[in-house]
Amino acid sequence: xxxxxxxxxxxxxxxxxxxxxxxxxxxxxxxxxxxxxxxxxxxxxxxxxxxxxxxxxxxxxxxxxxxxxxxxxxxxxxxxxxxxxxxxxxxxxxxxxxxxxxxxxxxxxxxxxxxxxxxxxxxxxxxxxxxxxxxxxxxxxxxxxxxxxxxxxxxxxxxxxxxxxxxxxxxxxxxxxxxxxxxxxxxxxxxxxxxxxxxxxxxxxxxxxxxxxxxxxxxxxxxxxxxxxxxxxxxxxxxxxxxxxxxx
Numbered sequence: 001x002x003x004x005x006x007x008x009x010x011x012x013x014x015x016x017x018x019x020x021x022x023x024x025x026x027x028x029x030x031x032x033x034x035x036x037x038x039x040x041x042x043x044x045x046x047x048x049x050x051x052x053x054x055x056x057x058x059x060x061x062x063x064x065x066x067x068x069x070x071x072x073x074x075x076x077x078x079x080x081x082x083x084x085x086x087x088x089x090x091x092x093x094x095x096x097x098x099x100x101x102x103x104x105x106x107x108x109x110x111x112x113x114x115x116x117x118x119x120x121x122x123x124x125x126x127x128x129x130x131x132x133x134x135x136x137x138x139x140x141x142x143x144x145x146x147x148x149x150x151x152x153x154x155x156x157x158x159x160x161x162x163x164x165x166x167x168x169x170x171x172x173x174x175x176x177x178x179x180x181x182x183x184x185x186x187x188x189x190x191x192x193x194x195x196x197x198x199x200x201x202x203x204x205x206x207x208x209x210x211x212x213x214x215x216x217x218x219x220x221x222x223x224x225x226x227x228x229x230x231x232x233x234x235x236x237x238x239x240x241x242x243x244x245x246x247x248x
Contacts, residue, residue: 004075007117012188012198017081021054022162024112030060033142036224037107040231041140047107048072048134050096050127051114055082055089062089067107072099074117097126104136115145116202119181124205124213132217135232141219143228146204149175149182165191180204 004014013020037044044067049058052071061067071091073079082091096114108131118124131141152173160167168189175182180203188196210228211221219230 008075008077010198011200012186012196014075014077017054017078019162020078021056021081021085023160024053024056027060029111029144030057030064032225032227033057033061033109033111034065036142036227036229037140040222040224040229041107042138044106044140046070046105047109048101048105050099050108050110050130051112051117052091053082053112054078055086055091057109057111058089058091059086070101070105072096096130097123099130100133103134104139105134106136106139108134108139108141109143111142111144113145113202115143116204119179119201119203121213124210125216128213128217128219131214131219132232135218137232139232141214141230141232142224143210143230144226145210145228146182146202147207147210147228149173149204150184152182162190167191175204 008014013023044065047058047061047067047069049069049071052058052073055071058069058071061069069089071082071089072094073082073091074093074095076093079091079093082089096110097118110127110131115124115127118127135141150173152175155170155172157168157170160169170187172185173182181201182204183199183201185199186197188198190196207221207228211230214221214230219232221228221230223229
């Protein structure tokens with residue numbers, strides 16, 4: 001992962017939080033998370049969403065499932081937008097590799113391919129340390145990330161509904177097996193006649209590799225739907241903060 005400004009230059013939706021809000025996540029993903037929770041976890045009162053974007057999932061979790069949510073997002077523009085349109089949510093600027101909130105959560109989510117922006121083993125290890133630092137015994141971790149490379153080598157065209165009008169986007173991908181990085185180039189044409197391009201680079205991490213990293217931090221993988229899910233089995237002895245403790 002690089003700095004927020006560089007990532008924003010590379011990804012149009014980080015520069016356009018309103019566009020991000022319309023095109024990412026939504027009821028279906030939140031319902032899939034809730035289904036996994038019902039299958040794998042006990043009662044959930046608190047959720048930490050790492051890479052929460054504009055807070056759409058957190059808002060659904062709060063309204064439909066009654067989960068008290070805290071969101072951490074790396075992009076300042078997304079945080080500012082989230083705090084404006086969803087002022088009732090607790091969304092903070094932070095880095096999933098280093099953030100420490102001083103409390104434990106019943107559920108930790110890392111959705112929307114947020115983990116794929118960590119390109120090195122060291123960064124993935126740091127994220128796993130963050131997961132463990134906020135987990136008590138039996139905390140459920142749900143990750144949605146690239147576990148196999150998307151299609152590469154051909155240009156795909158699609159239509160997106162933006163502001164009640166159709167926008168066109170062309171997507172081309174390239175996969176580098178040696179670096180484990182997938183590059184996606186997108187060309188956007190908007191209803192007002194404007195255009196934009198972006199190029200995003202994300203790491204592909206197979207489930208077995210994720211499992212190995214998580215095991216080292218006390219998590220055990222459990223199968224559930226479209227996600228990588230794990231339950232925390234070993235609380236960190238060095239951290240005496242009890243479950244449900246409030247942030248300072």
